[in-house]
Amino acid sequence: MLQWAQRRVQAAYERLLRREISGAPTHVAVIQDGNRRYASKQGGDAPDGHRAGAQTTERVMDWCKEMGVEELTLYTFSTENFDRPDHENQALFDLLEEKLYQFGDDDRVHDGEVCIRVIGERDRLPERVREAVRYAERRTADYDSFTLNVALAYGGRNELLGATREVARAVEDGELDPDDIDVSEIENRLYDSPVRDVDLIIRTGGDERTSNFLPWHANGNEAAVFFCTPYWPEFSKIDFLRGIRTYESREQSWRRTRANRALALVKALGGVELAEARSVIDRFRESLPEESSVEELGVEELEVESESSVE
Known part of the structure; x- marks a missing residue:
């Protein structure tokens, strides 16, 4: 009886939030924090938390498309994560390999024309994961209705350093005049395909920091930030809608x-x-x-x- 009442209250609050929201950000970026802590709370191991988090990821994609969000970027594995225990990372790489192949074949991905892209230092990933990345990207390369960016072996500072080095080499080789260096020159060297400016960053797990995530596209666009306490596997549609509401409030203030x-x-x-x-x-x-x-x-x-x- 209590659970039934809680579900009714949550559904009512969800409808209230939905009525308060008149639009949606174009690009949402998510720091999926708390998978390991969730697993520990449940008495499991880190891989259990990552698998539970993968289910949340699929739900969030559905919510984004429902709200009209056009691009979603997920901070899935940072360059700092390589310092974690090897057995833990190998289990996560197993999951990433599995999910990338799954997404590459998923009817919902193809029906929704979802373009899957991986950003980050993919050369640092195991070959089996890189092959899965190539498969998912190749299978969805022609789609443009919705974009899913998966940040793997990602670090914002390294990203900017890499683009800066490329610009410096182009100048040194005489291919680029220093006076011609502008925003587009940097952006063209960040990714193979354009990434929209970030409108909203969501971080789960209780920490209030953006952890070197998309500094060019988020900080440069003065993105709204929504911090919430649920671990990523516990992240609900209500949390998501509250994040969208934070974005709208910030836009109105601006x-x-x-x-x-x-x-x-x-x-x-x-x-x-x-x-x-x-x-x-x-x-x-x-x-x-x-x-x-x-x-x-x-x-x-x-x-x-x-x-x-x-x-």
Whole structure:
């Protein structure tokens, strides 16, 4: 009876959250923390936690597609994880190999036209895992409805260092002029295919840090961050929706900040440049909260002040 009541309450809360959300981020990145701690809590070993976490991954993919998210990046294995016990990593590599082949053949992946890509230093992975990576990528290479990036042997600093070294070599070889180095030159050297800027980072397991994850695409885009306490295998749809709500709240706050900056600029311009001030506001119009208008930003008041000063 108690479990039935809990399910009813959770379902009601889920519906409430869904009604509060009007959109969704384009790119969600997840730090899947807590698999080993979950296994320990359940009296199992680390591989048990990783297998339970893999089930959560499949559910999150479904939730993303349901909400309209177009790209999902999963922090699955970091460069620091190589320092863990070998038997633990080998069990995880077994699971990764199995899941990559499974995803490459999964009807849901093909029906949903999911493109699977692996980012990271794949050369450091065992050959059997690299072969599974090639299989999943080859089988889904032509899809573009949804993108799943799996970060394996991944480290954000190493990623940026690698791109920087490539740029330096191109300059040294005379293939690139230093004055031509821009954002696109760096991005083209980060991955074989473009990765969208990250809108939302979710981290499970209770730690409040982003752990060197996608620094170029997340920090550069000032991504929203949602930290939650459930271990990754316990991560629920309610947790996911709360993360989306955090993203929306941050976006609304950022729009207000930009609107306030526009207002400050308008006031600084003064009456004689009022026409120019209006053009500035018009450029910010798409960034304003829906309930805002040019008049609410004070332009109408400035017009009155300007007319009074002329008289």
